[in-house]
Amino acid sequence: MKVALIGVGQAGGKITERLARFDAEMDFGAVQGALAVNSAEPDLQSLEFVDTQLIGADRVNGHGVGGDNELGTEVMQADVEQVLDAFDGRVTSRAEAIFVVAGLGGGTGSGGAPVLVHHLQQVYDVPVYALGVLPGRNEGALYQANAGRSLKTLLREADATLLIDNDAWHEQGESIEGAFERINERIAKRVGLLFAAGEAVDGVGESSVTSKTSRTRGGAAAASVVDSSEVINTLRAGGVAALGYATEIASEDSGENIRTAMTVSRQALLTGTSLPDATTAEAALLVVAGNPEAIPRKGVEKARSWLEDETGSMQVRGGDFPLDSDRLGALVLLGGAERSDRIRAFMERAKEAKEAQETESTDPAAALTDDRLEDLL
Numbered sequence: 001m002k003v004a005l006i007g008v009g010q011a012g013g014k015i016t017e018r019l020a021r022f023d024a025e026m027d028f029g030a031v032q033g034a035l036a037v038n039s040a041e042p043d044l045q046s047l048e049f050v051d052t053q054l055i056g057a058d059r060v061n062g063h064g065v066g067g068d069n070e071l072g073t074e075v076m077q078a079d080v081e082q083v084l085d086a087f088d089g090r091v092t093s094r095a096e097a098i099f100v101v102a103g104l105g106g107g108t109g110s111g112g113a114p115v116l117v118h119h120l121q122q123v124y125d126v127p128v129y130a131l132g133v134l135p136g137r138n139e140g141a142l143y144q145a146n147a148g149r150s151l152k153t154l155l156r157e158a159d160a161t162l163l164i165d166n167d168a169w170h171e172q173g174e175s176i177e178g179a180f181e182r183i184n185e186r187i188a189k190r191v192g193l194l195f196a197a198g199e200a201v202d203g204v205g206e207s208s209v210t211s212k213t214s215r216t217r218g219g220a221a222a223a224s225v226v227d228s229s230e231v232i233n234t235l236r237a238g239g240v241a242a243l244g245y246a247t248e249i250a251s252e253d254s255g256e257n258i259r260t261a262m263t264v265s266r267q268a269l270l271t272g273t274s275l276p277d278a279t280t281a282e283a284a285l286l287v288v289a290g291n292p293e294a295i296p297r298k299g300v301e302k303a304r305s306w307l308e309d310e311t312g313s314m315q316v317r318g319g320d321f322p323l324d325s326d327r328l329g330a331l332v333l334l335g336g337a338e339r340s341d342r343i344r345a346f347m348e349r350a351k352e353a354k355e356a357q358e359t360e361s362t363d364p365a366a367a368l369t370d371d372r373l374e375d376l377l
């Protein structure tokens with residue numbers, strides 16, 4: 001899937017840079033262009049692989065908005081035309097989707113991303129998705145409240161919001177700050193593979209033995225390569241999306257690989273997902289990646305019907321991603337996954353944090369503008 005990316009805020013910029021770099025290093029050619037937008041100038045200066053755009057210079061003079069996501073909203077609103085101009089060159093006629101990337105717990109990304117999504121929706125015909133990072137459980141009340149407010153607006157404005165929980169992809173015992181680099185690397189790899197999977201036909205799949213024309217309905221032997229419409233159709237459910245990933249060494253033995261395809265698919269959904277506990281979904285996509293000879297048709301079919309049972313979805317798409325690798329991997333994309341326990345717990349916590357802020361607030365007008373979150377569920 002050919003995509004254009006805009007990262008907003010510090011986390012948004014760093015993750016966008018990682019995604020652009022991974023795509024370039026792997027020579028996938030899925031990322032058509034990438035822009036990082038921030039109100040903090042030093043955060044932009046540390047980026048190398050993306051174009052940059054400073055916003056809010058007249059308000060905060062390049063120093064950022066701190067954790068004030070309402071100020072983040074305001075500076076994006078004031079400078080959105082400049083951002084759209086800077087982005088325009090990034091969306092070639094080939095981009096099939098736009099992803100706005102942000103950490104939802106901070107200020108610039110949290111407040112700015114929903115505004116930007118709204119404006120992009122007015123300008124472009126392609127789907128506009130959000131890639132949002134949820135604060136980990138140990139992050140403070142301000143982060144939770146900011147993220148609750150941001151997520152609620154994103155769910156309304158974006159075609160779908162792919163969520164990465166900061167608790168999901170780091171090792172036990174690592175501090176969250178120390179783990180950012182590793183989390184960002186994992187996000188780049190998994191989301192980068194998803195983009196590239198939909199690219200397999202004229203990208204990495206070119207020299208493989210599988211081809212688009214071998215796609216069959218219910219055919220036993222033929223392989224089918226994922227294309228971008230399958231990613232877009234899976235996300236058509238809207239709401240919250242989640243991504244899971246797991247790999248294992250492939251075997252010479254095809255019977256063994258049937259078992260491995262099942263194992264990695266289970267792991268991708270049950271333990272490798274960006275949103276722990278998200279297993280109920282309206283739609284899902286299972287991409288099995290690996291050397292085409294090692295991808296077992298029977299194993300893929302079994303894994304797909306297991307995924308149907310497990311997610312309760314009647315819409316489980318599937319396909320291969322031919323890769324030159326000694327491993328078999330499963331990438332599971334869930335669409336319409338907002339009814340997960342983690343989202344419920346997060347929304348509850350965000351609501352409490354917001355109510356605590358309201359109690360503290362002496363300004364009655366501020367309390368009136370606060371969002372109520374419970375109607376999401």
Ligand code: GDP
Pocket residue numbers: 008009010011012014015065066067102103104105106107108109110133134135136139143166176180181183184
């Ligand atoms: P902003 O620059 O004002 O938009 O704020 P940040 O991007 O720093 O957003 C803060 C939120 O994003 C917090 O929940 C942080 O835990 C998270 N965050 C900050 N930097 C990173 C990062 O590099 N990677 C990840 N995964 N999360 C980050």
